[in-house]
Amino acid sequence: MADSGGRSPVSAPPRRLVVAVATYRRPQLLAGLLPLLDEQARAVSSEGLSTEILVVDNDPEGSAGPEVTALTLETPLTLVSEPRPGLTAARNRILDEAGNAGLLAFIDDDEQPSSGWLTRLLEVMTATEATAVTGPVESSPVEPLDMWLKGTEVFARARHSTGTTRRALATNNLLLDLHQVRDMSLRFDPRFGLTGGEDSMFGQSLLRRGGTIVWCDEAVVRERVPEDRLTRAWALNRATRSGETWVRVRTVDPPRLRAAGLRLRYAATGAVRWTLGTALALISRARGDAEGLGRHQFSAAGALGMIRGALGRTIVEYSRG
Template identity: 50%
Template sequence: MTVAVLTYLRNAYLAQLLPALIEQAGAVAGARVRILVVDNDPAGGAEQTAAGARPDGAGPEIVYVHEPEPGIVAGRNRALDESAHEHLLVFIDDDELPRPGWLAALLAARERHGCAAVTGPTPPVFETAPDPWVAACGVFDSWEAADGARVRSADTGNLLLDLGRVRALRLRFDPRYGLTGGEDSLFTRSLTLAGEEIRFAAGAVVDKRVPARRARREWVLRRAHRSGSTWARVRIDTAPRARAALRLGYAAKGLARAGRDGALALLARARGDVASRAAHEVSARGGLGMVVGALGGSVAEYGRPAGPGASGASGASGEGAS
């Protein structure tokens, strides 16, 4: 089994995550676990961090690979390639920390249900106290389900995959989503549409760190716009037929949502209701994103600055997984 960490310019986070993964691997009886670090930094800056994670040489094998092609899809597909001879692959993001029992809970759910994939909760941990608007917006909330419930799609920041079933379906992460995010939704939705199951393991919890630069209204609204775009794109790309009608339908739905929630946000602002204002502003911006995605456009959240030697806000993890 491989536990894969996609990383980009987050060596301090990675240095905290790797010891936690070593501990998780040691707590799983009878399983051979290796840790794979996929570094999307053009300069390969995470190599020393990965090499120093086992100073005494004890614990599971840690494999470092450098993936210079920009984008989260390149990193995820590299993890698939590096796990070609493995039966199971577990994804976790470099800005996350697993709680005790996380890996064991993923494995137990798979054993219990015989499913193709398992996911779990990803509650936020704010590095600075968010303002009331950000706290109420809902963008950072972990989605929840009953333990063992079937889910239609999942976030690859906390995901176990049965690689035998993935290979049988010839599934890969779609390069069209490399700089926009949403690749995990497309991948896992394709998995369930093919008849496979994803189960929710309530005990497989990873905490997702939210830095101060994300805990801002401007960032949240940009993310909502991008999420609306990829939401529409994923559903159109996985539709078996009548895609033209779907495009028109989602565009109309997005416009209606933007207008309705935009008006409700103004009313909430007038009466001083911060929570309602935040929810409606996020929904309105998501509606505008739906229009973009439905009409064939995309929102490149993870693009790097142009120019030699440039390093920006994107990579295998970038501003975080989608």
């Protein structure tokens, strides 16, 4: 039907949703993930919403290429190389490649989405108009955990009621409203590129600029925990790095005097927690309580991370050197 001016009405272009994966030398896991993302994307595609899949390969040698190009998917798939090392470079490349898309979903290359994952994220974003919607990660270790690792709860992830407002996000399960993200001029901070925590910093920046983060408990992704992470050394290193990151994201941008005061406070808090955790670990060891020993040593490692973060020390977990 023509409009009053004799012209045919022009329908609005469909919204664009990009489902993105940053990958580094995990071609087989990626090859298993992409067909699942194809199913997720096709389930939400409509006349009003077009979907695409984006893979950013952070390996300068292009290890993802053969696996990706061998796949036949119905959803359009783009593979780009980002040789600059670090998570920040890969995630900012995703933001750049998404272009004028309205929506951007993140998932890690070692995860798999549950049925309806993307649908649920979109439903909550539509209902809440949040800047970001995030959801749970369920970890499945390849081997049974010993009592010490069980005590740490390092693989136990928090769950919340759908619609709950959150104060943090992670890019392993995330949907962003890119219109709001661009209006806030949000990017991933290069200071966290090789240490990790770039998503924590992104979330804090989002909140400081008036954005909102909402939880969707039905949008589950699952990760298989490999054998090399089922060690005490890995768990304690993760706890220490998490403590460092928690402090860094809260002290990296405030004015110098305020940042110094915060670092002093967090260092003191960390010292108290380290002392308590160490004492309780000694008691657990004397009692032969392996689970309690793991819990308290893990807590002490996190407290040590707070002290290190307050002193400006960081573990460079993603160094390629």
